[in-house]
Amino acid sequence: MLLATKLRGLEAPKPAASSQEPAASSQKCYFSAVTKDAARRRIAVVPGDGIGKEVIAQALHVIRATGAPVDFTEFDWSADRYLRDGTTIPADGFAMLTRDYDAVFVGALGDPRVPSNVHAKDILLGMRFKMDLYANVRPVKCLDDSLCPLKNRKASEIDFVVIRENTEGPYVDVGGVFKQGTPDEVAVQEDVNTRKGVERVIRYAFEYARRHGRKKVLMTDKANVMTYAHGLWQRVFKEVAAEYADIGAQHMYVDALCMHMVRDPAQFDVIVTNNMFGDIITDLAAALQGGLGMAASGNIHPGRRSMFEPVHGSAPPFAGKNIANPMGAILTAAMMLDHLGRASEAKKINDAVLEAVRQKKTTQDIGGSLGTRECGEWIQQQVTGNR
Numbered sequence: 001m002l003l004a005t006k007l008r009g010l011e012a013p014k015p016a017a018s019s020q021e022p023a024a025s026s027q028k029c030y031f032s033a034v035t036k037d038a039a040r041r042r043i044a045v046v047p048g049d050g051i052g053k054e055v056i057a058q059a060l061h062v063i064r065a066t067g068a069p070v071d072f073t074e075f076d077w078s079a080d081r082y083l084r085d086g087t088t089i090p091a092d093g094f095a096m097l098t099r100d101y102d103a104v105f106v107g108a109l110g111d112p113r114v115p116s117n118v119h120a121k122d123i124l125l126g127m128r129f130k131m132d133l134y135a136n137v138r139p140v141k142c143l144d145d146s147l148c149p150l151k152n153r154k155a156s157e158i159d160f161v162v163i164r165e166n167t168e169g170p171y172v173d174v175g176g177v178f179k180q181g182t183p184d185e186v187a188v189q190e191d192v193n194t195r196k197g198v199e200r201v202i203r204y205a206f207e208y209a210r211r212h213g214r215k216k217v218l219m220t221d222k223a224n225v226m227t228y229a230h231g232l233w234q235r236v237f238k239e240v241a242a243e244y245a246d247i248g249a250q251h252m253y254v255d256a257l258c259m260h261m262v263r264d265p266a267q268f269d270v271i272v273t274n275n276m277f278g279d280i281i282t283d284l285a286a287a288l289q290g291g292l293g294m295a296a297s298g299n300i301h302p303g304r305r306s307m308f309e310p311v312h313g314s315a316p317p318f319a320g321k322n323i324a325n326p327m328g329a330i331l332t333a334a335m336m337l338d339h340l341g342r343a344s345e346a347k348k349i350n351d352a353v354l355e356a357v358r359q360k361k362t363t364q365d366i367g368g369s370l371g372t373r374e375c376g377e378w379i380q381q382q383v384t385g386n387r
C-alpha cells in the first residue's frame with residue numbers, strides 16, 4: 001500500500017483545470033509603454049485572496065513611490081477566479097512567469113469557499129515546487145521596542161533569519177488514505193527529504209550568513225524522533241558546516257528552539273530547517289516582530305526567477321475591512337527590490353516603514369489607528385518625500 005501511494009504522490013503533475021488564459025480578463029498591465037528599457041524589471045503580481053488584495057495594492061503604491069524602474073502585470077489567480085471558471089493556474093503559468101518576468105509578488109491564497117484549498121496548493125505550492133524555489137528566506141527583525149511582546153527584552157535583541165526548505169517534507173503530497181470512513185481507516189503522509197534538497201538549503205544558509213555578515217547557522221530538527229529523515233539533516237549539516245570554518249554551526253531540537261525563541265531570541269542568527277518546522281516557527285517568530293502583519297518573505301532559487309510574499313495568509317475575518325496591516329507586504333516589496341538589485345529603493349522603503357512604526361502611523365494590530373489604505377499612503381508619502 002505504502003509503495004503504491006508513494007508512487008501516486010510522486011507522479012507527474014496533473015494538467016491545470018483550465019488551460020485557457022483569457023488574457024483580457026485575467027491580467028492587467030501597468031506602464032506597458034515603457035517596458036522597452038532593458039534596465040526595467042518586470043514583476044508578475046498575484047494579489048490572491050482576502051487581505052492579500054488589500055496589502056498588495058498598498059505595496060505596489062509604495063514601490064511606485066520609490067521611482068524604481070519596474071513594470072507590473074497583475075494576474076487574477078485566486079479563489080474568485082477558480083470559482084468563476086475552474087482555473088487555478090493556467091497550463092503554461094509557471095513557464096510564463098519564468099520566461100516573461102524578473103520576479104513574482106504574491107499576496108495570500110486561501111478562501112473558506114474553497115475548503116479543499118486546491119487553488120492555493122496549485123498556485124502557491126505550485127510556484128515553490130515547479131519553479132524550484134528551494135530557500136524560503138524569512139527575516140525576523142523587531143523594528144521597535146513598542147512591538148516587542150517579550151517582557152524585559154529590547155527590539156534590538158530580535159534580529160535573525162529563518163531559512164526554510166521550501167520544496168520537500170510533508171508538503172510533497174506523498175501519501176494516501178486506506179479504508180477511508182471505516183473504523184480501520186489508515187492515513188499516511190510521507191515526510192520526503194532528499195540528500196540534494198537538504199544539502200542545497202543548508203549550503204544556502206551558510207552562504208547567506210557569509211553574504212550578510214552573520215556569524216552562526218543553527219539547524220533545528222527533531223532527529224531524536226525522526227531518526228531517518230532528520231538523521232539525514234544531521235549528517236549533511238555536519239558535512240556542509242565543515243566547509244565554512246568562518247561561520248559557527250549549532251544544532252537545537254525544535255521543541256527546545258521554540259522555548260528559547262521566546263526566552264532569549266538574541267542568541268539566534270541564521271536558522272535553517274525543514275519545510276514544516278520552518279512554517280511553524282516563522283509564525284512564532286512573526287509574533288516577535290509585532291505580529292503576522294509585520295513578517296516578510298522571499299522564495300528563492302539563486303539565479304532564477306524568485307517569488308516574494310508576506311508570511312501571513314488571507315485572514316478571511318479581516319478581508320475587505322481596511323484593517324489588515326500592509327507592512328509585511330511592504331517590507332516584502334523591499335526584499336524583492338533588493339533582490340532585483342535596487343538596494344537604495346529597498347532601503348527607502350525599510351526606512352519609511354521604520355518611521356511609520358516610530359510615529360505610530362500604523363494599523364490597529366500594532367497599536368495605531370490607521371486603516372490599511374491610510375497606513376500604505378503614509379508610507380508612500382514618506383518614500384516620495386525621500387526621493
Ligand code: NAD
Pocket residue numbers: 051055107108109110111112117120124291292293294309310311312313314315316317318323324325326328365
Ligand atoms: P492568517 O495568517 O491568514 O491569519 C491569522 C491571524 O493573524 C489573523 O486572524 C489575524 O489576527 C492575524 N493577521 C494575519 N495577517 C495579518 C495582517 N496583515 N494584519 C493584521 N493581522 C494579521 O492565517 P490563517 O487564518 O491560519 O489562514 C487563513 C487562510 O490563509 C487559510 O486559507 C490559509 O491556508 C491561508 N494562508 C495562506 C498563506 C499564503 O498564501 N502565503 C499563508 C498562511 C495562510
Ligand code: IPM
Pocket residue numbers: 109110120124279311313
Ligand atoms: C506559509 C503558509 C503556507 C505553508 C500554506 C498556506 C500552504 O502557511 O506560507 O507560511 O504552509 O507554507
Ligand code: MN
Pocket residue numbers: 279280283311
Ligand atoms: Mn505559514
